[in-house]
Amino acid sequence: MENNNKPSLFSNVWTVPNLLSFLRIVMVPIFAVLFLKHELLWAVVVLAMSGLSDFFDGKIARRFNQISELGKLLDPVADKLTQATIAVLLFITFYKAENRTLHLFAWVFLLFIVKELVMLIGGALMLYFGIRPGAAEIFGKAATMAFYLVMLVIMAFGPEVGAFSEGANAITHIYTLPDSVMMVLVVIAVIMTFTAFISYMPETHRQVKERFSPEGKARAKAEKEARKAKK
Numbered sequence: 001m002e003n004n005n006k007p008s009l010f011s012n013v014w015t016v017p018n019l020l021s022f023l024r025i026v027m028v029p030i031f032a033v034l035f036l037k038h039e040l041l042w043a044v045v046v047l048a049m050s051g052l053s054d055f056f057d058g059k060i061a062r063r064f065n066q067i068s069e070l071g072k073l074l075d076p077v078a079d080k081l082t083q084a085t086i087a088v089l090l091f092i093t094f095y096k097a098e099n100r101t102l103h104l105f106a107w108v109f110l111l112f113i114v115k116e117l118v119m120l121i122g123g124a125l126m127l128y129f130g131i132r133p134g135a136a137e138i139f140g141k142a143a144t145m146a147f148y149l150v151m152l153v154i155m156a157f158g159p160e161v162g163a164f165s166e167g168a169n170a171i172t173h174i175y176t177l178p179d180s181v182m183m184v185l186v187v188i189a190v191i192m193t194f195t196a197f198i199s200y201m202p203e204t205h206r207q208v209k210e211r212f213s214p215e216g217k218a219r220a221k222a223e224k225e226a227r228k229a230k231k
């Protein structure tokens with residue numbers, strides 16, 4: 001029988017990993033403003049810091065036993081907000097590009113946007129019904145890291161959009177990724193992203209099935225009544 005004494009969502013909140021996840025969320029609008037103002041160097045720096053914080057928060061949480069229920073929610077929320085923002089900004093940029101290849105390739109970023117929207121809405125529905133989405137597994141973390149790396153390369157050296165490539169808003173010209181290489185990198189990130197997405201399905205199905213089983217409904221009802229009694 002499942003243990004109903006789950007840790008509170010707000011127990012063990014003040015941890016370094018939670019702070020890093022929160023900072024990643026704060027970085028999202030900062031990155032967006034810098035990118036839209038064509039402050040590309042600083043946009044790349046903020047994105048790199050976001051990626052590093054994503055890498056280290058999990059390491060710190062496991063190494064120093066700072067895993068918390070809130071952290072399991074904050075980490076994927078920070079990831080999804082960051083990835084969705086990047087995808088929207090690059091879709092707009094590529095769609096407006098003079099380079100015909102970039103213009104036609106813009107649609108691929110819609111895949112990232114749709115995937116993040118599905119996961120955000122699905123996660124919100126799970127929380128509404130008292131189901132806590134699981135923390136990112138190995139496929140999810142690998143896909144997130146690949147996404148960060150690919151987007152950093154594009155924002156640094158991508159044609160027309162890179163801070164160090166040939167383009168109107170570039171800081172200086174160091175190197176410009178060939179269109180074909182850039183497209184291959186993005187497709188790899190797409191494949192890894194959707195592989196990770198599919199890997200969540202079995203556990204999500206199990207939790208939803210358990211929640212809406214007779215036992216799960218009875219447990220949810222009892223928990224709801226217990227919360228009312230405390231008020």
